[in-house]
Amino acid sequence: MTNEMKVLAKSRPEPGLWMETRPVPQIGPDDVLIRIRKTGICGTDVHIWNWDDWAQRTVPVPLVTGHEFAGEIVELGRDVEGLVLGQRCSGEGHLIGKTSRQSRAGKFHLDPATRGIGVNEPGAFAEYLRLPAFNVVPLPDEVDDEIGAILDPLGNAVHTALSFDLVGEDVLVTGAGPIGIMAAAVARHVGARNVVITDINADRLALAAKVADVVPVNVAEEDLRAVISRLKMKEGFDVGLEMSGNQRALDQMVEALVMGGRIALLGIPPGKSPVDWSRIVFKAITLKGVYGREIFETWYKMIAMLQNGLNVRDVITHRLPVDRFEEGFAAMRGGSSGKVVLDWTS
Secondary structure (H helix, E strand, O other): OOOEEEEEEEOOOOOOOEEEEEEOOOOOOOEEEEEEEEEEEOHHHHHHHHOOHHHHHHOOOOEEOOOEEEEEEEEEOOOOOOOOOOOEEEEOOEEOOOOOHHHHOOOHHHOOOOEEEOOOEOOOOEOEEEEEHHHEEEOOOOOOHHHHOOHHHHHHHHHHHOOOOOOOOOEEEEOOOHHHHHHHHHHHHOOOOOEEEEEOOHHHHHHHHHHOOOEEEEOOOOOHHHHHHHOOOOOOEEEEEEOOOOHHHHHHHHHHEEEEEEEEEOOOOOOOOOOOHHHHHHOOOEEEEOOOOOOOHHHHHHHHHHHOOOOOHHHEEEEEEHHHHHHHHHHHHHOOOOEEEEEOOO
């Protein structure tokens, strides 16, 4: 194995990422070394590319970025058990601490010491990734590398969608980005009755209809009250999945929910937002903030669903060799693409 590898790095405090050469990581006794085959571009990576205020506050420079990946194990630390060389895998990109109350209780996704690969620590936009063996998620044969590379965002969708019981419920998803579309697909897969997804981007609404059996609604052209009537829902939606981070979308969701409705929020608003709390109180609405994935229950459930018929492959709209990464980022930054997957083997 070579001692050097190509990477995509945030090398300078300015917009862009750059293809560079770095040493292959040295692993510790509890780590594995993964040869990366495919990676997904995340909205977080776009923030890092753009070098916006959040990225400037958060990302150390220089840093190898990227956190959505699939690959194979090529080296094992001396204390690693239960994994083998050549094993295909993805992995949880949140590196947790071990001393907090949440972590010691097994609620790993709530650990306040969490650090992210590709955000705080060297990431997966590289030919090789060092990862704690604890974070490795083996891939069954039914989950190929392309889907393995988008399990991280699919996990966000699954965590959000499974926050509440959806069987027989009418579900509203606001925001038809890739994660919103996958959340809508999960809602249908687990037994929701009507699933409506809203946006003002016609391309992404068309993609949502291609990926899953959902009702796409352009809220710039159609009122949700008319949709509720058209679908013969007596009072409104039972569950809302807010994936856009848009305040108007949340306001529309609150108004469209039944009394006692439930909302899971994954979308992150840009800064502080005014909220009409009286409407939430008087409608007895439950709000749940969602961050990342439940470690590792979400991984178990989404892999089981993929083995049992959940199909989100069409959410991938661009498949590119890594040397064309700039084209992939241009597609993501344009706002109309689905997931972009980069191939590190070509």
